[in-house]
Amino acid sequence: MPYPVEQNDKFAAYAHPERLVSTEWLAAAIESGAVANGGLVVVESDEDVLLYETGHIPGAVKIDWHTDLNDEVTRDYVDGAAFAELAASKGISRDTTVVIYGDKSNWWAAYALWVFTLFGHEDVRLLDGGRDKWIAEGRELTREKTTPARGSYPEVERNDAPIRAFKEDVLAHFGKPLIDVRSPEEYTGQRTHMPAYPEEGALRGGHIPTAASIPWARAAAADGTYRSRDELETLYLGEAGLTEGDDVVAYCRIGERSSHTWFALKYLLGFDSVRNYDGSWTEWGNAVRVPIAKGAERGSFPVPAGV
Amino acid sequence: MTTQALPSSLAEIVDDFQALTEPERLQLLLEFSEGLPELPDRLKDHPELLEQVVECQSPLFLTVETEKDDDGSASAVRLFFKAPAEAPTTRGFAGVLHEGLDGLSAEEILSVPDDMPELLGLTRAITPLRMRGMTAMLGRIKRKVAASSAARS
Numbered sequence: 469m470p471y472p473v474e475q476n477d478k479f480a481a482y483a484h485p486e487r488l489v490s491t492e493w494l495a496a497a498i499e500s501g502a503v504a505n506g507g508l509v510v511v512e513s514d515e516d517v518l519l520y521e522t523g524h525i526p527g528a529v530k531i532d533w534h535t536d537l538n539d540e541v542t543r544d545y546v547d548g549a550a551f552a553e554l555a556a557s558k559g560i561s562r563d564t565t566v567v568i569y570g571d572k573s574n575w576w577a578a579y580a581l582w583v584f585t586l587f588g589h590e591d592v593r594l595l596d597g598g599r600d601k602w603i604a605e606g607r608e609l610t611r612e613k614t615t616p617a618r619g620s621y622p623e624v625e626r627n628d629a630p631i632r633a634f635k636e637d638v639l640a641h642f643g644k645p646l647i648d649v650r651s652p653e654e655y656t657g658q659r660t661h662m663p664a665y666p667e668e669g670a671l672r673g674g675h676i677p678t679a680a681s682i683p684w685a686r687a688a689a690a691d692g693t694y695r696s697r698d699e700l701e702t703l704y705l706g707e708a709g710l711t712e713g714d715d716v717v718a719y720c721r722i723g724e725r726s727s728h729t730w731f732a733l734k735y736l737l738g739f740d741s742v743r744n745y746d747g748s749w750t751e752w753g754n755a756v757r758v759p760i761a762k763g764a765e766r767g768s769f770p771v772p773a774g775v
Numbered sequence: 776m777t778t779q780a781l782p783s784s785l786a787e788i789v790d791d792f793q794a795l796t797e798p799e800r801l802q803l804l805l806e807f808s809e810g811l812p813e814l815p816d817r818l819k820d821h822p823e824l825l826e827q828v829v830e831c832q833s834p835l836f837l838t839v840e841t842e843k844d845d846d847g848s849a850s851a852v853r854l855f856f857k858a859p860a861e862a863p864t865t866r867g868f869a870g871v872l873h874e875g876l877d878g879l880s881a882e883e884i885l886s887v888p889d890d891m892p893e894l895l896g897l898t899r900a901i902t903p904l905r906m907r908g909m910t911a912m913l914g915r916i917k918r919k920v921a922a923s924s925a926a927r928s
Contacts, residue, residue: 516833517901518863521805534902571861 470591471497471508471565479596481697483738487731488596488694489567494525495607503527506617509560512599513580514571523609525569525602529558529616533576533724537583548623551587559616562589562624569595569602573688579727582744586626594731597693604691631730633717633743635751638676639758642769645710646679647718649729650749654721655681657762670753674760676719677767680708684725687732700737710739719745719752781891782883785875792895800897807870808863811856818855825857828908828915833862835869835912839919841881851878852920864901868909871895872916881924885917 474493479485489497494510502508503526510528512520520530531537536554539546546554560566566584570577574594584592595602603609633641653659657673675681686703689695695703704710716739718726723746730744745752752758761767781789792800818824818838825836836857844850854877856869876884892909 516862516864517905518801518805518808518867519861521801522808522860522863534904535900540899 470563471502478696482736484735486591487593487735489593490596491602491605491607494567494569494595494602498526506559506619507565509558509564509566509616509619510595511558511560511566511568511577511580512570513568513577514599515576516571519571519599521611523611524614525599526608526610526612527614528569529614531558531568531580533579533583537580545583545586545626548587548625551626552621552623555589555621556619557616559619560589560621561619562621564591564619566592567595568592569598571599573600573685573692573728574598575684575725575728578731579724582631582723582727582730585631586628587624588627597691600692630741631734631743633719633745635745635747635755635758637743638717638719638745638752641715641717642678644715644717645708646676647704647708647710647716647726647729647733648675648679648681649684649718649720649726650675650681651683652681652764654749655679656764657760670721670749672753672760674753674762675767676752677759677761678769679719679761680766681764682708682729684720684728687729694732694736697736700732704733704737712739714739715741717743717745719748721749722746723748780886780888781894782875782879782887784879785887785891788871788875789891789894792897795896797896797900800895801900804867804871804895804897804901805863807874808867809870811858811866811870811873814855814857818857822857825855826915826919828912833865834859835862835865835908837869837912837915837919839916839923841920841923850880852881852884853877854916864905865908868892868912872909872912876916881920884920885924887913887917889914889917 473486474489479488497508503510510525511531512524512528513531513533514520517532537545568577568581577594577598581592581594648655655675659673682703687695687700716733718729720726723744726744730742733739734742759770792803795803825838828835838855840853842851842853854873856873858866858869892906898906
């Protein structure tokens with residue numbers, strides 16, 4: 469059974485307020501027994517694979533972006549059978565309300581939410597502000613192991629097309645807006661990985677021609693919550709130049725940071741067609757003969773051959 | 776590569792990890808993360824004395840010092856690490872290297888194979904990307920130890 473949607477002024481301004489919950493709301497839901505009785509499943513998804521173990525929201529289960537959601541062999545997400553098993557083992561059924569939170573302003577939580585959405589999981593929400601806000605407010609953490617009652621989850625075939633772009637889709641997308649959410653240094657081509665992060669081996673530095681540079685974290689406030697609707701509009705409609713009804717593709721390095729932006733565009737600003745290009749720079753920066761722009765200018769899209 | 780090639784303190788840690796199942800290995804890494812000693816005050820107040828290992832996923836700073844015997848010859852190498860509590864995996868790697876290498880001689884540390892982190896059996900659970908941080912940490916320690924040995928001889 470879907471859990472009631474939170475009502476507050478900040479969320480009400482967003483296109484899809486049902487996609488966010490506040491820390492107050494979650495604390496009250498836990499207090500009411502909703503997590504203990506399985507009515508609500510809280511999932512923690514972090515960059516650091518051990519962070520959950522150091523203490524998590526009471527009753528929360530852990531999903532690791534890499535070992536749980538990525539296929540071990542192919543560069544792709546898990547299939548319907550593996551996702552069904554993962555969900556069921558975490559106490560999630562097809563109609564469960566799932567609230568996801570994580571470290572770093574929900575960067576990895578948004579990625580997990582995006583993967584849940586590939587499988588068409590209907591009611592999946594983000595905890596606005598994530599793990600850091602929960603901790604900053606002095607709310608309870610526990611190391612007690614969560615042992616959820618097994619859920620019942622059907623094998624659903626992933627439906628990638630509406631929210632996932634592949635390299636060929638991006639090549640066909642030229643002329644429509646692209647958002648590059650990486651750091652300015654990555655965008656200009658000065659470096660191929662995040663500052664202070666491991667080199668992940670892209671052979672070329674730069675960005676996809678015409679992409680606007682809006683680093684993902686600009687959509688987050690200092691406390692890790694999403695910025696207000698007005699602020700997001702200034703950022704994406706103003707600075708990036710998007711207009712209502714645009715078909716947008718966002719990308720980063722492997723699709724995690726751009727999931728955070730995908731969420732903002734899709735659910736907070738209400739763009740119907742937003743896709744996350746998870747191949748991102750680790751594919752584009754290594755692909756043979758795809759066009760690249762260097763420097764701070766967006767660059768122009770190449771005229772297709774034969775036109 | 777076998778653990779026989781490792782200093783005994785490090786070989787013991789590797790054996791401990793290898794004896795466990797994958798989830799237990801993560802738990803052990805968490806214990807190492809918690810066991811990482813605090814920096815002494817003289818370093819705490821001087822972050823410029825530590826070097827950042829940029830290959831790590833989270834901020835990790837380290838330095839090495841060489842203790843002198845009474846006759847002035849070098850003996851034990853001491854290792855110092857700093858990593859935030861929110862980065863338990865990185866702290867865990869640092870904890871393993873601290874417990875395995877702190878107090879050894881420069882020669883013993885330099886003899887540790889560069890791919891020693893692979894022996895912990897964490898690569899699948901941690902992912903190769905995250906393991907790279909530990910390999911980089913070991914590499915940085917060895918470079919610093921080699922540099923300070925060379926400077927003395």
